[in-house]
Amino acid sequence: MSEPLLTLTGAATSYGQSQVLWDIDMAVPAGGAVALIGRNGVGKTTLLKTIIGAQRLTAGRMTFQGRDVSALGPHQRARAGIGYVPQGRHIFPHLTVRENLETGLSALAGRGGGAMKAGVPDHIFDLFPKLAQIINRKGGVLSGGEQQQLAIGRALAGQPSLLLLDEPTEGIQPSVVQQIEDALRRIRADLGVTVLIVEQYLDFAWSFADSYRVMQRGRIIRAGSTREETAAEVAHLVNI
Amino acid sequence: MGEWPLIAGQIFNGFSVASLYVLAALGLALSFGLMRVINMAHGEMLMLGGYLAYLTLQVVPGPLGILAAMPVAFLGAAAVGAVLETTLIKRLSARPLDTLLATWGVSLILQQAARNIFGAIGVDVRAPQWLNHAYTVQSGLLEGLTIPATRLFILAVAFAVMGALSLLLARTRIGLLVRAVNQDRGMAAAAGINVRAVDLSVFCLGTGIAGLAGVVLALLGPVTPNVGQSYVVPAFLVVVLGGLGSLKGTAIASLIVGLFSALVQILVDVSLAQVLLLLFVIGFIQFRPQGVVAVRSRALDA
Amino acid sequence: WAADTVKVGVLQSLTGTMAISEVTVKNAEILAIEEINASGGVLGKKIEPVVEDGASDPAIFAQKATKLVQDGGVVTVFGGWTSASRKAMLPVFQKLKSLLWYPVQFEGNECSPNIMYSGAQPNQQILPALTWAVEKGYKSYFLIGSDYVFPRTANLILKKHIDADKLKVAGEEYVPLGGTDFSAVIAKVQAAKPDIIFSTLNGDSNVSFFKQMAAAGLPSAKLPVMSFSIGEQEAVAMGPSLVEGSYAAWNYFQSLDGAANKKFVAAYQAKFGAGAAVTDPMVHGYVDVYAWKAAVEKAGSFDPEKVRAAAVALDYLDTAMGKVKFAANQSLVQTGYIGQLDPTGQFKIIWQSKGTIDPDPYDPLVFPGKKCPAS
Amino acid sequence: MDMSMRKETPLSGGLAGVTLGRPMALTLPVVVLAALAPWLVSAYELNLLARFLAMALLAMGLVLVWGQGGVLSLGQGVFFGLGGYAIAMHMKLAALADGDLPDFMVWSGLDALPWWWVPFKSPLVAILGVVLVPGALAALFSWAVFRRRVGGVYFALITQALALAFATLLISQQPSTGGFNGLTDFQTVMGLELGTPAAAHGLYWLTLALVVGVFVALRALMASRYGLLLRAIRDGENRIRFLGYDPTPFKVVAFTIGAVLAGLAGALFTLHAGVVSPALVGVVPSIEMVIWVAVGGRNSLAGAIAGTLAVNLAKDGVSSAFPDLWLYALGLVFVLVVTLLPGGLAGLVADAGATGWGKRLKTLIIGEAK
Amino acid sequence: MSAQATASHIGTTAPASNLLLAMDGVTVDFDGFKALNGFSLTLDRGTLRVLIGPNGAGKSTLCDTIIGRVRATSGRVIFKDQDITHLPEHEIVRRGICRKFQTPGVLPGLSVVDNLMIAAKRDRRWWSSFRHGVAAEEKARVADILETIGLADRAAAPAGQLAHGEKQWLEIGMVVATRADLLLLDEPTAGMGPAETSQTATLIRRLVGQHTVLVIDHDMSFLEQLDARVTVMHQGQFLKEGSVAAIRADADVAAVYLGRAKENTHHV
């Protein structure tokens, strides 16, 4: 594989006085999909927040597309091409579905072209037809599944090259879970987006990602390939 | 002249007072509604507008001075707003009660600065001749009703500002970004929105409007270091009545307050009218606690 | 050094809403003290002024008065502006047996042995204005005031006298202190069509009032206004052109003739700037210091009790405001003037009372039978 | 003084969120020293101290209302004023012969005592009034607003309007309130001749005793379940509702206690100052009251007392000598305390206590920390 | 995990009739959109019921309506034979209903243990909060729950600092601590891993009997472990009811909810 899209070297962060991440080394290859797994509270969300820039690095550095982005703020990283689907979805409650999607266009700022003017790309509605049906409803009143689709759609509106997904199937009905999983596969395949996904359920993680990282107490304790190891071999690390 | 012209006159005065409140309260509603910032120094932005009008009139005397003063005051107050935002407000984001206290301190400082710069006794800003006349109904039921041109002018300015602002917020992406930032800052940033820039522009817009309002208020009132204080409490009452930062709500609430006090004043004096207004607001809350215009949400702590 | 000095208190609001006015009085009082010091002091001692801030709050006035007299060792205090501040200080001076010199016109109804009232009593400012208006032939009066003690009492007195003169009170309206909205009041004025407005509006409200009157097509040229709180300083601040032609009643105008006034204005402007306006309360504050000096010298003592007795026994003093002296009721015998504002912010004196007017704290028409114990 | 804390189970972190004042060991000497003040300072300084201690009662009330309850009141001046007027009305009437009217009523043209003045002839009614009138108004007002779930900033702004309306009303109803002048010139209270050293000392000790008593009582209250729930409501009012609690009475009680303390403070202040007037009740004084607490620390009772004393002493010292400077300083204090020192002086002390030298200093003064 | 201890402390009164809750033709209309549409449901005392349905079917709205956060446009909610449709929220809770929210609703500024103490307090009227001391029984229960939810070592930490999953546990603990007769658990396992999920299932099964429990979740394997009667909602209306196995086999349910026939287990 060529130059990695994202690298973290010796990354650490903390909430106030309490350190949460230690010495994270990670490289996400362009076009790849990495699954981040681990028990509750080990720091998975925090790691994603650190990558998008919502948490500051207290040590180490981060590069994206070969550029050191450690000092950039979240909106600059979003504009550089990192899309973020947070845990808990964080839909703008008083904006309509369309407006929520349009906020995602902000990440296109400075990337030239008429993309921003052109509006929300159609392929988002191909991926999530439901969004087209509820396009004028307020984000705050949507059900959990609707919000999750919207959150992914919003991230895609910024045409990211790296998509960060934090437990995207949490609280989603089974048939929609399948839709979302299918959509994510298409996002990888058709749009060529690199994905870093936090996922508690290993069989989806294994069927979707090429490699995995196991986190424990704020550190990455194991990295490997989902093609060379089975989920069962790794499961004991997660279920302690 | 009988009862009718008096009542009709008071209805007009209600609108006129409402237009003053709209102008004084719009900036507040913006920064409160969109940024959760209670700007107690808002009154001093009005004051600043008055002083900038004074300075402009020194440079551009004559009939059009007042028109020239409006953009000057807008920009001047917006610039002060920018300084305030970058040095103070941004440290207090999402702590509305603390912004209230801190900006009160700012208001004390600005008042004292005005005293030291312009003197304690205020300066002279006059309506130009083309505004200094009144239309009087000469016959009919409303005979004797007088409509001052200045007040008509202020009504027009209030409408223009409201219109421009709602267009700006509804028709451009700015409105969208502003609302997104207000609802979830962290997510807005992660979606690629430059939240600092949005904050700054909203706050400057709010103070700028206050500056412009200050010019207009100077046509009917004094320009002194503490002039802002006399407008800021009623303006806040309008914001409370209007509902969370809704422009429409602010306009309607201004009208309610304006008409209420104008009509009540037919019967009681102004001091009592003020007390009745407060009772009215508390009464209003009893059946419409969200204010005139409500925003519904499912969030647990909405 | 201390043996050669005597301390006096100067207690005015240096902060808060009243500071605008009171600072100028403080300046005048300090000017008088400096002049006296320059010419040898009092009873061979230099006067050392102790300045305190009343902060526009009566409770602070009382606090600072106590501080000055009890801890600061001053022999007398010059100060106060609002009646509220005077009323709050009164018990302090009575308890501590000291003496306050109060320089501002007020509503009367008070005489304390521990206060020298040099500002006008109602019969020395309000009633002369009425006398003038009656002479001019005005029949219908509209009374407008800020909603507090002085306007309410002044209008109470005015109403009785207007009634007694068989003239008409066309209306009476009050706005809160600092109020800026006169739309309703003006509507009522327009409905009532009076000949003249008597205004006891205070401070910034005047600006709003005149601007909104002009906007409604009623400039002073059309409907005359007689004000009791607009002096030279306020006129300049409001823009003289706005109030040009309106009237004011005082016991002093900067434009008054006389060598003493020329000298005072020159001295004040030399110290505080060529354009500085000089007003009635300032002169009263200034005169108070000189009257105290004269009384001390007459008594040969700084003891407040002796000074008080000497002060009311003084003969006429020749001052910037003409001949004045303290009556037995401790208020000042002085002349009433009516001025009309010219475009420069000065008043043209158009009328003056026939000789000096004896102060009358209790209007006989309104408060029959009430008298100061001292007189 | 911290008995109530010791009784707390180790399970309940009942005091979490309360910045503790100095412990007992330091409090006692301070109280003793304060009690000896009549012999240590001049009569004027004692009067000053007495006033500021009276104000500290109000400040402690704000700790409960604002610090613990998260309810910012910009209308404390109203309750302060009500307490002050209640006692002042009594003193006015007590100084009169039967059938006479207070002077201002006479020259405002009143010929009979307004009905609501009459009960205040009785000293008992006056004392009850000091507590009950502000308490009742606060309870009614806050209940009307809180029950409709209007809170936070809205509540603060409505209380500010309340302060404006109350001051305006007081001033405009001159014949029965004394208007802008307020009420002054008191002679005796409950048979005590005001102005004598005995009265001054007695009133000072009364104030001090109340400050100590309220300090102890509020501290126990904050450590109780009630205090915990109040803080919980501050954190998430709706969540509390879905745990089966009605937040309204909790907030109403806090606000009412705050108002009662403000009323007490106003009454004592009036006794010490010899005057009560609208200048003490409006928008500006009300917000200044908040700054005392902000400076001291909004979650600390001791901080509130310290903040009140500090701000008012500074005002007494600075404003006369440098009037312009004072306003800049006051403004700057607002800005700096809120932005850089949200915990106020108390927070600063606590921080210092947490770091090395501070800890050493603390052990030096109060012995080993528990 | 020691859920027995917890369960043994949860006392309820002897049932008068077996019916605990009845929703009777409840409709909730949001400006024309009917989130619940004439929905009826009954729950017997001491039973466990699972509610599933597509996203947006109205499950959370149903809980909202029972607890008083959303008001029924028409229809009634009967609890213990009394109409609670229009009672204030806290009144409803005091009658014995408690709910876990879909997004965890803990009190962020309070410590974990204080969160639980508040939930555990028996007498929730304001004046009783002045009473001194904490009942030994409440204390013991909180200690137990703290163990059960695995947060004993974080007891003093502010709840706002917990990770998402930890907050879920805390909120479950709070709901249990109230000893309400009816517990509404809206997606209790969202954000939990497989191990925690089965722990939750065990806990819930232990609660049944003492409590009536309504569980909403999308995780079929979790529902399988619960092994309870399942009600399926669709578009605000009742769709099906039956055992887990029956529901899984149902074609209608597959069409609107489960999707492409095969079940959804990500389980290891």
Ligand SMILES: Nc1ncnc2c1ncn2[C@@H]1O[C@H](COP(=O)(O)OP(=O)(O)OP(=O)(O)O)[C@@H](O)[C@H]1O
């Ligand atoms: N805002 C915060 N302040 C302090 N500590 C926090 C904060 N947010 C999270 N933590 C702590 O950081 C640690 C990691 O949290 P994080 O949310 O990253 O975990 P996670 O792996 O995403 O867990 P989950 O699977 O439950 O979502 C936890 O111990 C949590 O208590």
Ligand SMILES: Nc1ncnc2c1ncn2[C@@H]1O[C@H](COP(=O)(O)OP(=O)(O)OP(=O)(O)O)[C@@H](O)[C@H]1O
């Ligand atoms: N306040 C509201 N105003 C308008 N529509 C609303 C409101 N609250 C909910 N809705 C709508 O009602 C429907 C039902 O929502 P609800 O949250 O009850 O679904 P749910 O079954 O809990 O879904 P999920 O499984 O995704 O949590 C949704 O389509 C939602 O958009």
Ligand SMILES: [Mg+2]
């Ligand atoms: Mg997480």
Ligand SMILES: [Mg+2]
């Ligand atoms: Mg739901």
